[in-house]
Amino acid sequence: MLKHYDISGTDFSVAGEASSNFKVVLKKLGISPDIVRRVSIAMYEAEINTVVHGGGGECDAEVLDGCVKIVFKDDGPGIENVELAMQEGYSTASDTVRELGFGAGMGLPNIKKYTDDMKIETQVGVGTKITLIVNL
Amino acid sequence: MAYYHSVTLDRERCRGCTNCIQHCPTEAIRVRGGKAKIIKDRCIDCGECIRVCSSRAKRAVTDSFDILKNYKYNIALPAPALYGQFGSDITADKILSGLTEIGFDDVFEVARAAEYISALTRKMLDEGSLPKPAISSACPAVVRLITVRFPSLINNIVNFLEPMEVAARMARKKAREKTGLPDEEIGVIFITPCPAKMTSIKASIAVNKSAVNGAISVNDVYLRLLGVLKNVKPKNLAKAGFEGISWARRGGESYGTRLQNYIVVDGIQNVIPILSAMENEKLNDVRFAEFSACPLGCVGGALNVANSYVSLNNIKNIADRAGKSKPIGDVKDKDFMFEKQLGASSAMNLDKDLTAAMKKMEEIEKVCETMPQLDCGACGAPSCKALAEDVVRGYADAYDCIFIMREHVRNITNELYEIAESHKDGSGMTSDEIARAKELSKKLLELEQHQQSGYNFNIAEMERY
Numbered sequence: 292m293l294k295h296y297d298i299s300g301t302d303f304s305v306a307g308e309a310s311s312n313f314k315v316v317l318k319k320l321g322i323s324p325d326i327v328r329r330v331s332i333a334m335y336e337a338e339i340n341t342v343v344h345g346g347g348g349e350c351d352a353e354v355l356d357g358c359v360k361i362v363f364k365d366d367g368p369g370i371e372n373v374e375l376a377m378q379e380g381y382s383t384a385s386d387t388v389r390e391l392g393f394g395a396g397m398g399l400p401n402i403k404k405y406t407d408d409m410k411i412e413t414q415v416g417v418g419t420k421i422t423l424i425v426n427l
Numbered sequence: 428m429a430y431y432h433s434v435t436l437d438r439e440r441c442r443g444c445t446n447c448i449q450h451c452p453t454e455a456i457r458v459r460g461g462k463a464k465i466i467k468d469r470c471i472d473c474g475e476c477i478r479v480c481s482s483r484a485k486r487a488v489t490d491s492f493d494i495l496k497n498y499k500y501n502i503a504l505p506a507p508a509l510y511g512q513f514g515s516d517i518t519a520d521k522i523l524s525g526l527t528e529i530g531f532d533d534v535f536e537v538a539r540a541a542e543y544i545s546a547l548t549r550k551m552l553d554e555g556s557l558p559k560p561a562i563s564s565a566c567p568a569v570v571r572l573i574t575v576r577f578p579s580l581i582n583n584i585v586n587f588l589e590p591m592e593v594a595a596r597m598a599r600k601k602a603r604e605k606t607g608l609p610d611e612e613i614g615v616i617f618i619t620p621c622p623a624k625m626t627s628i629k630a631s632i633a634v635n636k637s638a639v640n641g642a643i644s645v646n647d648v649y650l651r652l653l654g655v656l657k658n659v660k661p662k663n664l665a666k667a668g669f670e671g672i673s674w675a676r677r678g679g680e681s682y683g684t685r686l687q688n689y690i691v692v693d694g695i696q697n698v699i700p701i702l703s704a705m706e707n708e709k710l711n712d713v714r715f716a717e718f719s720a721c722p723l724g725c726v727g728g729a730l731n732v733a734n735s736y737v738s739l740n741n742i743k744n745i746a747d748r749a750g751k752s753k754p755i756g757d758v759k760d761k762d763f764m765f766e767k768q769l770g771a772s773s774a775m776n777l778d779k780d781l782t783a784a785m786k787k788m789e790e791i792e793k794v795c796e797t798m799p800q801l802d803c804g805a806c807g808a809p810s811c812k813a814l815a816e817d818v819v820r821g822y823a824d825a826y827d828c829i830f831i832m833r834e835h836v837r838n839i840t841n842e843l844y845e846i847a848e849s850h851k852d853g854s855g856m857t858s859d860e861i862a863r864a865k866e867l868s869k870k871l872l873e874l875e876q877h878q879q880s881g882y883n884f885n886i887a888e889m890e891r892y
Binding site: 292310311314316318319320321322324325327328331332335354427 | 576578579581703706707708771773775776777778779781784785788789
């Protein structure tokens with residue numbers, strides 16, 4: 292049960308569409324409300340990161356035996372200091388992005404909070420891959 | 428009583444158009460055999476289909492005035508929206524006195540009961556005992572929408588009874604004391620602008636048994652009331668003030684909270700994206716959320732008579748003139764709380780078993796890819812995706828899609844034509860070609876018949892849907 296989404300890096304009006312689409316899928320599957328909520332929050336944050344920082348990319352969302360696994364991939368600038376990025380309130384978002392109400396530095400901390408496991412693979416100048424796991 | 432609904436279809440009037448199916452917030456309507464069919468466990472009684480039906484084929488079942496005959500003593504419970512139906516210079520006293528002249532022995536204002544709920548809301552906000560954000564429980568269609576589509580927000584719903592229920596309990600107590608009659612002989616009748624309130628009475632998800640006996644629509648009360656309003660001598664009956672009467676319009680309930688940080692959303696299509704954002708915890712900084720399925724609040728109710736914008740203005744004027752009501756003392760929480768725990772509905776789920784549900788989901792996507800993605804509704808489902816889901820659930824057939832059907836017919840016709848074309852020199856057909864031509868013709872006939880038999884089959888099946 293794999294869903295693939297292309298994440299636009301230029302059209303901000305569609306940011307969040309992948310996570311809201313996948314939320315509908317999870318509900319139809321009868322996944323418990325609490326898990327649906329956690330997956331959608333974490334996935335939304337990761338999706339916004341892919342748009343804002345990664346300049347767009349792609350997402351594979353999957354319901355597996357025992358867990359929901361979501362992978363976001365981008366060819367963006369990469370994260371220089373993952374430890375710093377994980378700190379609440381730390382953000383490298385531009386002023387424009389902040390004016391839209393994003394860039395509060397809660398993205399990655401929130402993803403960590405709502406998932407059972409997360410993995411960040413990143414290389415400066417190459418891109419970032421983030422894997423989220425929420426157990427069923 | 429499992430799936431009682433007030434919203435029903437008048438089959439005679441239904442023309443089988445696609446208005447209602449495409450506006451339903453829970454995809455609860457299909458057109459089958461040229462008539463709309465409501466999927467009972469998905470319907471939330473919001474009345475959206477009543478509003479958009481150009482044939483006036485969607486109706487809300489409410490009680491007639493005959494219900495008054497069942498009781499020795501009848502109390503009218505007017506929704507505050509009733510006050511907005513007759514112009515801006517009318518007084519609540521006049522309307523309430525009018526009700527006592529058209530068959531009711533007494534009145535009890537739901538607007539007054541709403542003030543108790545406002546007082547309780549303020550008290551519990553002060554104590555910090557409400558969920559964050561707190562979602563109003565006043566609109567029964569929204570509460571049902573949450574149980575069907577946003578179950579993770581169930582715990583955010585404040586578990587206060589609807590003002591109607593509170594009013595009914597108070598009215599009953601007052602009537603028992605005044606008349607000495609037993610409960611069975613006291614009729615408590617709600618005057619409703621709202622189809623969903625009827626469901627709250629007959630099949631409440633909040634209380635074990637409603638204290639309300641029935642509901643007459645504002646529409647059905649309107650003419651009788653209009654007839655007596657001119658000459659009625661207003662008695663001093665109105666107890667509700669600005670706060671309670673304002674519950675009829677958007678923002679009225681929120682005003683009662685005295686909060687600054689609240690959100691008011693009206694119109695079911697506007698409510699959905701906000702609930703979705705709440706589910707993603709995007710609105711955690713909002714303290715209170717007031718939702719109404721109807722545009723502008725209860726003044727926009729599907730069973731009202733007056734235009735909702737006009738009615739909104741009337742309500743503002745009437746509420747202003749009513750001013751402050753008698754302050755409400757300390758409210759006892761337990762008198763106003765849900766008796767039942769709200770549960771998530773499984774009406775939208777594909778299957779109880781996750782593996783089976785995932786398999787169905789994959790099939791749905793495969794079927795959906797073959798469809799034109801026009802969401803034209805000609806098949807009777809609200810979208811290509813919904814038809815694909817119906818196909819996989821076994822309630823529809825891919826050939827219900829006229830585009831798929833047309834393509835199929837075209838392919839068969841082309842093949843038949845090619846066979847004929849290859850013999851235009853006058854040569855005879857081989858036995859294989861004859862067999863194939865027969866087979867194709869038979870398929871064409873089957874397709875033609877499919878429509879009819881398929882539809883009939885579906886009607887029977889949909890009953891269980």
